[in-house]
Amino acid sequence: MLINEEMKMAEVIHLNHHLLHVINRFGIQLGYGEKTVKQLCAEHELPLPFFLEIVNTFHDPSYFPVDAMLRFDAALLIRYLQQTHAYYLEFRIPEIEQYITRLTTDESWDEAVKRLIRDFFHQYVFELTQHIKREEDRVYPYVLALAHYLETGQGEKELVESLMHYSIQEYENEHDDVESKLFDLKNIIIKYIPRPKDSRILNLILHELFELEDDLHNHSHIENMILVPIVERMEKEFFALTRNGRHD
Ligand SMILES: [Fe+2]
Numbered sequence: 001m002l003i004n005e006e007m008k009m010a011e012v013i014h015l016n017h018h019l020l021h022v023i024n025r026f027g028i029q030l031g032y033g034e035k036t037v038k039q040l041c042a043e044h045e046l047p048l049p050f051f052l053e054i055v056n057t058f059h060d061p062s063y064f065p066v067d068a069m070l071r072f073d074a075a076l077l078i079r080y081l082q083q084t085h086a087y088y089l090e091f092r093i094p095e096i097e098q099y100i101t102r103l104t105t106d107e108s109w110d111e112a113v114k115r116l117i118r119d120f121f122h123q124y125v126f127e128l129t130q131h132i133k134r135e136e137d138r139v140y141p142y143v144l145a146l147a148h149y150l151e152t153g154q155g156e157k158e159l160v161e162s163l164m165h166y167s168i169q170e171y172e173n174e175h176d177d178v179e180s181k182l183f184d185l186k187n188i189i190i191k192y193i194p195r196p197k198d199s200r201i202l203n204l205i206l207h208e209l210f211e212l213e214d215d216l217h218n219h220s221h222i223e224n225m226i227l228v229p230i231v232e233r234m235e236k237e238f239f240a241l242t243r244n245g246r247h248d
């Protein structure tokens with residue numbers, strides 16, 4: 001069952017509580033009362049189709065209306081992606097870090113196990129942070145400059161050309177690397193911890209890692225399946241315009 005505009009937001013959360021984080025990123029916080037999705041989007045000045053598509057891609061992984069999404073405003077999409085990055089770095093990762101600290105300060109755990117998990121986690125956080133930094137410093141500014149040039153035809157041509165060297169193909173491949181690091185970390189915990197006396201803290205860490213993985217998977221999916229095609233479409237327009245000299 002997909003989310004639609006007439007549903008009450010409270011029903012949406014009862015249907016799938018994992019959507020809470022996604023809905024929060026749009027600035028819609030708890031305390032929905034009897035309000036519908038449509039009413040809350042209007043209150044927050046959010047384009048309803050954009051909200052519904054993002055929420056439904058998260059809710060149902062088999063749902064992916066790429067054609068409709070290709071018409072979305074690049075700036076709106078980038079704002080959503082940046083909110084997601086902030087959620088990972090400022091909230092989700094520190095939360096997992098707290099559990100890891102609980103484990104590593106517990107004397108009953110073997111030192112080698114503690115070191116292994118801590119080192120692997122820090123390595124993963126480093127990779128994820130580097131990836132996010134590259135997106136925020138290079139990919140997103142490029143997309144915004146491209147959109148701005150196509151809209152106004154002014155001043156951005158050199159900027160777009162200088163940024164264009166970062167291949168969008170290379171960008172897509174990076175997502176697989178980040179995902180496989182997280183998978184390895186989960187696997188170490190599931191398979192290779194020698195007979196823990198009490199697994200509860202590990203269960204919590206694992207649960208958090210699975211949640212993070214789902215969220216990140218959806219985020220990368222949106223970047224690969226929506227952002228990249230939007231960029232490719234804009235690049236075509238950019239080349240057509242600059243070749244015809246219409247914007248010079
Ligand atoms: Fe991202």
Ligand SMILES: [Fe+2]
Binds near residue numbers: 135175219220
């Ligand atoms: Fe990404």
